[in-house]
Amino acid sequence: MKPFRLVLWMSLTVLLAACGQGPQTSPAEVTALSAGTLPLDPADVAWRKVPVHPARLIPQDLVEPRLLRPTTAEVRVRALARGGEMAFLLEWDDPTADDLPGAARFSDACAVQMPVQTSADLPAPQMGETSRAVSITYWRASWQAEADGRGDTIRDLYPNASVDHYPFEAAPLAGDEAARREAALRYAPARALGNAMEGGRSTPVQDLLAEGPGTLTPAPVQESRGKGIRTKTGWAVVLVRKLPEGPPVGGRFQAAFAVWQGSEQEVGSRKMRTGWIPVNLEKAS
């Protein structure tokens, strides 16, 4: 073979190999790249150059109710950082999209957990511990559907539902929206108390604090953002949240991840989770 042809073939081989290559893998930790902006869209091209950390998931089997049968094997994590915020892209395989609430229907979901305060001595990865709180950013597929425009009526959940009458839609209240809203809230105590676990949500994420299993509570300030989309094999979800208070220890923050598959009746503590995983903040090159 002539030298020119050899160089041509070698160049083509390298080019083809580069084209077929997936994103770089970061096997030991999450590598967060510095970015000028934090994309909210999981399909944003900015994610393509970010190394992927394949985080192995284990069943939550420490506290009742436990998950005894493993389901989702791993969640693929990427991260971008800007100032005091970090954006995580979580991707996992899930053959069924579960985003409809119902008596025994559970929603797909995921979460990122970080300690509230950085420390060399980390709180328990299982929801933190007393006086050593963790901050959790939680995304739910059914909230995403609501944020994407799904209506807030029973027929949006059950298309063939038959409803005779709601008292708050009675004729005497017609035209008085405030009175109707007030009357409707009488039959929706959770909404009246601001505990919007379903219905009319404008954001698919919730900021939570915990000091151990069973202590999960909404954070006083709701500031995280997020967006999830279906992929060919499952979900891709971006969660943008603030970093823990304090400097990173050894140049690294710590994060833990969790995934719920609704079709597997996973909810609450019945989840697949990771332990703490270092998040290495890599400076822009």
Add this chain to the structure above:
Amino acid sequence: MSRVFNWQIGREMAYWYPESRPRKQFAAVFDINKCIACQTCTLACKTTWTSGKGQEYMLWNNVESKPFGFFPLRWDLKLLEMLGAQRWEGRVYAGQTLFEAAPAGERVLGWRPQDEDYAYPNVGEDDCAGGVEGGTSLRVPHLSWFFYLPRICNHCTYPACLASCPRGSIYKRPEDGIVLLDQSRCRGYRECVKACPYKKVFFNPMTGTSEKCIACFPKIETGLVPQCFANCIGKIRLAGFVSTPENARPENPVDYLVHVRKIALPLFPQFGLEPNVYYIPPVHAPKRFLEQMFGPGAGAAVAAYLKAPDDPDLAGLLGLFGSTERLIPRWKRQGETVFGLEEGGGEILRVPLREPVHVRMALDSKLGVARTNCP
């Protein structure tokens, strides 16, 4: 797990939390023999509490026919099958409770109904157990039978819903034992829906939280009975407070029926929750069926109830059922009059022991017309 005492099964048992009885325990007595399944109770509850979006399917109060009626579908049969054989040794339950039978990773043995299970609230209505053969005569217990079972939350002493909630969103009020679900704390995990054997916790898909009977606590707090009691046209219901057996007071109407006369029995006591709605079993159903449903005292309860016409105290107290919207903490009978009393002894109302009976002849000779006794 802690060890607690459950007087309904006559022994200690395992429970998720230590024994902590309320200062008073809300309780009810339902006389099944008088229930006609008119569902007025169901509607009273529905219009008061569950007319909102996401509550369309909810029936905090329902009335189903037994043996073939269920809401949700097969709620009791399914769990009885899961629990396996339930054996009593006298008045002591020798089998496993739902807490003791909890599988690995669970706090309670339970199951979670699907949407479809709630779709047939009237399934089995008025269906008889068995056909009627030619030449059969009517006797007690009936050869072919059914009865109506009105059901609300049992506000159990050891609630499975409360035990199962990993967030502690369900609590039992120390002042009256009413079991409530904190709507500001619930995250809709539905562990309670799965754990409650009576299936009286319901998930609201529009709020994402679970909801349940609240025993109309705003009424209880003002000395009134819940809506399903006040609106019961059959006057089958008595609301009050039940004591533990060793603290039973005969002047307390519920204590008298539950502890003194033992004619009002808990629903599936073998589940181990110490439920606080007590049923006077139907006299016409087979003893074995009633024993499975109400425990080993069912036969004696039926026998005592059948003698009520000759038992002025029992008959008198049964006459107080549904006689007022006020709670009746105490009662007494003086001759032919039965009194409902306040805790301090003040009179709430009085009813005659026997209502006057008028026999109207079919033929009205004065007007020259014949009347029929139409239903």
